[in-house]
Amino acid sequence: MKSPGSLICSWEIGIFKQVIPLSTTLTVSMMSPKEVAITINNLTKRFEDVTAVDGLSLEVEKGELFGLLGPNGAGKTTTINILCGLLKPTSGSVNVGGYDVQKRPDKVKEMIGVCPQDTAVFSYLTGRENVELFANLHAMPREKLKKNTEDLLKKLGLLEEANRHVRKYSGGMRRRTNLIMALVHDPEIAFLDEPTVAMDVQSRHAVWDFIKELKKQNKTVILTTHYMEEAEELCDRVGIIDHGKLIALGAPEQLKSKFRTKNLEEVFIQLTGRKIREEL
Amino acid sequence: MNFQRVSSLVRKDLKKMIRQPATLFLIVLFPVMLTLAFGASFGAIGGTQSATYQIAVVNMESSGPYQQWSQHFVENLTHIELLNIQAFSDNETAQADLIQGKIQAVLVIPGNFGQSCDSFWTAPTNPSLWVNTTLQLHLDSGSMFATQAIPPIIQQVLTATLYGTQPISIPTPIQIGSPSLIQASKTTMFDYMAPGIFAYATIFLTMTVAQSFTEDREKGLLRRINTTPTTPTEFMISQAISNMAAALIQVALVFAMAYLVGYRPYIDVVSFTLAFIIVSIFALCNVGFGLITAAIAKSSGAATGISFIFIMPQMFLGTFVGAALSPSAQVAGKFMPSYYVTDALTSLFLRGAPVSSPTILLDLSVVTIISGISLLLGILLFRKYGKT
Numbered sequence: 001m002k003s004p005g006s007l008i009c010s011w012e013i014g015i016f017k018q019v020i021p022l023s024t025t026l027t028v029s030m031m032s033p034k035e036v037a038i039t040i041n042n043l044t045k046r047f048e049d050v051t052a053v054d055g056l057s058l059e060v061e062k063g064e065l066f067g068l069l070g071p072n073g074a075g076k077t078t079t080i081n082i083l084c085g086l087l088k089p090t091s092g093s094v095n096v097g098g099y100d101v102q103k104r105p106d107k108v109k110e111m112i113g114v115c116p117q118d119t120a121v122f123s124y125l126t127g128r129e130n131v132e133l134f135a136n137l138h139a140m141p142r143e144k145l146k147k148n149t150e151d152l153l154k155k156l157g158l159l160e161e162a163n164r165h166v167r168k169y170s171g172g173m174r175r176r177t178n179l180i181m182a183l184v185h186d187p188e189i190a191f192l193d194e195p196t197v198a199m200d201v202q203s204r205h206a207v208w209d210f211i212k213e214l215k216k217q218n219k220t221v222i223l224t225t226h227y228m229e230e231a232e233e234l235c236d237r238v239g240i241i242d243h244g245k246l247i248a249l250g251a252p253e254q255l256k257s258k259f260r261t262k263n264l265e266e267v268f269i270q271l272t273g274r275k276i277r278e279e280l
Numbered sequence: 281m282n283f284q285r286v287s288s289l290v291r292k293d294l295k296k297m298i299r300q301p302a303t304l305f306l307i308v309l310f311p312v313m314l315t316l317a318f319g320a321s322f323g324a325i326g327g328t329q330s331a332t333y334q335i336a337v338v339n340m341e342s343s344g345p346y347q348q349w350s351q352h353f354v355e356n357l358t359h360i361e362l363l364n365i366q367a368f369s370d371n372e373t374a375q376a377d378l379i380q381g382k383i384q385a386v387l388v389i390p391g392n393f394g395q396s397c398d399s400f401w402t403a404p405t406n407p408s409l410w411v412n413t414t415l416q417l418h419l420d421s422g423s424m425f426a427t428q429a430i431p432p433i434i435q436q437v438l439t440a441t442l443y444g445t446q447p448i449s450i451p452t453p454i455q456i457g458s459p460s461l462i463q464a465s466k467t468t469m470f471d472y473m474a475p476g477i478f479a480y481a482t483i484f485l486t487m488t489v490a491q492s493f494t495e496d497r498e499k500g501l502l503r504r505i506n507t508t509p510t511t512p513t514e515f516m517i518s519q520a521i522s523n524m525a526a527a528l529i530q531v532a533l534v535f536a537m538a539y540l541v542g543y544r545p546y547i548d549v550v551s552f553t554l555a556f557i558i559v560s561i562f563a564l565c566n567v568g569f570g571l572i573t574a575a576i577a578k579s580s581g582a583a584t585g586i587s588f589i590f591i592m593p594q595m596f597l598g599t600f601v602g603a604a605l606s607p608s609a610q611v612a613g614k615f616m617p618s619y620y621v622t623d624a625l626t627s628l629f630l631r632g633a634p635v636s637s638p639t640i641l642l643d644l645s646v647v648t649i650i651s652g653i654s655l656l657l658g659i660l661l662f663r664k665y666g667k668t
């Protein structure tokens with residue numbers, strides 16, 4: 001009589017599962033009753049010896065700019081890799097743009113633009129060729145492709161260098177190319193994994209302006225960052241994760257007033273007793 | 281399948297081949313240098329290996345009052361150590377041998393040769409009384425040495441015959457007709473090796489493919505492409521197209537180089553096309569080996585080393601080197617796809633076999649089947665183990 005026993009067991013888990021997302025959905029729906037773009041449902045990802053993501057549940061609305069914050073190794077990149085279909089979850093599920101990523105990765109890939117944390121550009125191509133290649137991989141019509149490429153290179157200050165081989169670019173120029181390649185095809189949903197790391201102040205502000213524009217176009221963006229001021233400047237809401245678990249969720253202002261702190265860094269310290277990033 | 285995606289990926293790969301010096305070296309320079317090196321050491325550059333030239337002499341003046349002149353001339357030729365003189369009774373047989381490369385030159389002594397010589401000695405100072413005539417000399421154009429060395433030697437012997445041994449420079453009634461060059465296929469070591477070199481040219485694709493995949497993987501570029509709607513099929517098709525293009529360029533270059541150093545196979549357009557098809561299919565086989573290598577290798581450095589597991593036996597057991605090996609090594613060679621490519625090209629180029637002959641069809645099927653298996657296995661292994 002094994003099967004009834006296991007049935008009861010799974011019921012219990014089922015009830016337990018629903019508790020956490022319920023509370024989060026509640027806060028979200030109170031803010032704005034909008035369409036949901038991304039749902040992360042009790043997501044767990046284990047590598048051989050580490051649990052990178054541990055029962056994470058989240059919802060991101062359409063048109064929302066959502067910040068994923070957390071110290072090194074918190075599980076931000078792993079979460080993004082699962083959202084764009086590069087990694088399989090150990091358990092739980094993710095839904096992007098109305099499709100289960102595991103079941104319809106083809107549909108999801110048409111909607112998303114991914115800017116990887118580690119710069120991935122073809123060094124033997126020019127900046128423009130890199131950007132156009134990714135526009136072509138998204139099968140963009142030729143005229144729009146040319147226009148978008150030109151616009152983005154200009155906005156991020158790469159137009160003059162666009163015909164040089166990326167091999168000869170500086171690190172910051174490569175980072176900017178890396179970002180343009182993710183967004184040239186005008187994706188509905190963008191995953192930006194630390195897009196401004198290693199950029200000078202000027203480039204960082206150019207990228208910020210650019211990300212704000214995405215928001216005006218009602219794009220959904222998940223942004224990971226180490227820079228607290230970046231999150232405060234850009235994000236509608238942030239989720240702070242530590243050891244793969246969501247430990248705080250809300251608008252930056254909301255979190256700051258709730259924890260009575262001046263900034264998000266201090267929120268993290270209050271929650272964990274640690275700094276998000278050890279001083280060097 | 282989306283054409284825009286595939287073509288943009290192919291263009292990217294071709295740019296990579298052109299813009300990266302290391303890749304360009306492996307793909308273009310290496311096969312070209314190889315051909316030149318083998319051409320120089322095995323006979324295409326430099327004519328026959330022995331230092332003597334086989335020359336057919338057709339003497340049209342075998343009888344008549346002045347025939348001792350031509351006999352004397354032939355005798356003098358025979359004394360030249362560099363030349364091996366063979367008397368032929370008619371021009372046709374001699375020409376046939378020239379075309380087959382058995383001999384390097386045909387010298388036709390005209391019927392009025394003796395008369396002409398005699399007329400000179402009758403009136404050495406009065407050219408208007410001379411009976412003028414022409415010696416016909418046909419040379420093998422495929423041998424640089426034959427075309428360069430033989431005419432002056434014959435001129436020298438002719439002068440000696442006419443004037444005796446003292447060297448004098450005076451006008452003579454006999455001219456050597458400007459040598460008419462015959463396209464003769466003279467079989468040298470190089471002819472036996474050329475098909476193997478054509479197969480050899482694409483073997484290094486294994487290394488370039490393995491390096492390219494491991495590098496792109498290390499830089500996160502494969503993952504990045506994987507976040508776009510590009511399907512694995514589209515990606516692999518683009519790889520197949522760009523590598524086949526590289527293979528065709530390689531073989532065309534090697535063929536052009538071989539032609540430059542004097543290689544002239546018996547071949548028509550159909551056989552030529554088939555040769556290119558076989559080599560392209562073999563290129564896919566090497567792409568497959570490259571993918572298998574990339575799946576096993578943990579880094580691009582390791583990929584270079586591992587690719588030699590495929591390259592070495594293909595090179596030493598399967599191509600032109602194979603003929604010089606021990607019998608057991610030759611048996612091992614039959615497990616190499618390059619062996620069947622070499623065999624098919626040898627049949628086409630050296631033996632002049634028609635494209636529909638059973639040997640060639642068998643070789644073609646074996647190469648196709650092995651290439652299919654290699655490519656499929658490569659794709660499967662790479663998808664399972666090679667992506668991260």
Ligand SMILES: Nc1ncnc2c1ncn2[C@@H]1O[C@H](COP(=O)(O)OP(=O)(O)OP(=O)(O)O)[C@@H](O)[C@H]1O
Pocket residue numbers: 047048050051052070071072073074075076077078079117
């Ligand atoms: N392929 C992998 N194999 C094994 N462990 C992995 C792998 N990828 C990530 N991890 C582990 O998972 C944990 C989370 O890594 P992840 O890259 O998601 O962190 P992160 O939040 O993006 O950190 P950072 O701020 O440094 O980018 C880390 O402990 C990491 O060591």
Ligand SMILES: [Mg+2]
Pocket residue numbers: 076077078117193
């Ligand atoms: Mg990360």
